[in-house]
Amino acid sequence: MSHTGGEFEAFEGLAHEIAEISGCRYVDPRTRTDRIENETNHWTTQMGCLVEAYLDYCHHDLGDGMPNCNGIPAVSPSDDTECTLIYHGYIGCAPVYPTVAISLRTLAAYHQTHHVCPSFGFQAQCKALCFLHSVSALPYLTAQLSSAFDVYLEILHCVDQRLHTALKCDTPNWRLLNSCPACFYKLEDEPNLEFGWLISIDGNNSLKRWDSTTYGTNVRLNSRKARCRYHNLARH
Numbered sequence: 001m002s003h004t005g006g007e008f009e010a011f012e013g014l015a016h017e018i019a020e021i022s023g024c025r026y027v028d029p030r031t032r033t034d035r036i037e038n039e040t041n042h043w044t045t046q047m048g049c050l051v052e053a054y055l056d057y058c059h060h061d062l063g064d065g066m067p068n069c070n071g072i073p074a075v076s077p078s079d080d081t082e083c084t085l086i087y088h089g090y091i092g093c094a095p096v097y098p099t100v101a102i103s104l105r106t107l108a109a110y111h112q113t114h115h116v117c118p119s120f121g122f123q124a125q126c127k128a129l130c131f132l133h134s135v136s137a138l139p140y141l142t143a144q145l146s147s148a149f150d151v152y153l154e155i156l157h158c159v160d161q162r163l164h165t166a167l168k169c170d171t172p173n174w175r176l177l178n179s180c181p182a183c184f185y186k187l188e189d190e191p192n193l194e195f196g197w198l199i200s201i202d203g204n205n206s207l208k209r210w211d212s213t214t215y216g217t218n219v220r221l222n223s224r225k226a227r228c229r230y231h232n233l234a235r236h
Helices: 007-022 035-059 081-087 104-116 122-132 139-166
Strands: 090-092 101-103
Touching (some): 035 081, 081 090, 090 104, 090 139, 101 104, 101 139, 104 139, 122 139
Antiparallel strands (some): 090 101
16 A cells, blocks of 8 residues: 555545444554654663673573573563563564564674675575575565564664773763774874875765655654764764
């Protein structure tokens, strides 16, 4: 169903007419425009618990990516489902009522594979897992892997933040003050170079194609922002 072609408005009017005829007054007003934002908000409220569970998982890791269940504390029925899954080495693909979970060692393996081969995307990883388990590679499985991997990266980021805070490396200009000595430090009486820095900047033309307005689709709410310690983003 397309908003652009007017199909949504026609269907909405038909739904109201059917509701009038059948006597049912309730029409679901929800849309998918804020689906990503709602999912992000649900994950954010659980992130503190997820990080604690992940650190406990790493502490009880037997070396093969699976925790020692004898050392895991008993989990009461009132505890969050996602935290319980991470205690046992898994991340659910949904923040609320997950039905599918992916092991942390699978996500860690893909994380390192993507480091050495950035072109190896979710589709290829998902198809490889499907072939290993003899199941059909359906599109929704790629979306589930992507969702779990996003949460895994956010957990790693929170762990890094705690580590940087403990080491006093969390100031906004720490990376600039501790840059590469061979590249930026100057010695006394060092002759000036003709060019102090050589900088290359990508125009990011390929990424611009991801703009939803390029394809005439509706913009979905997404408050997530890229983070990098190598850039001190100005606040306006």
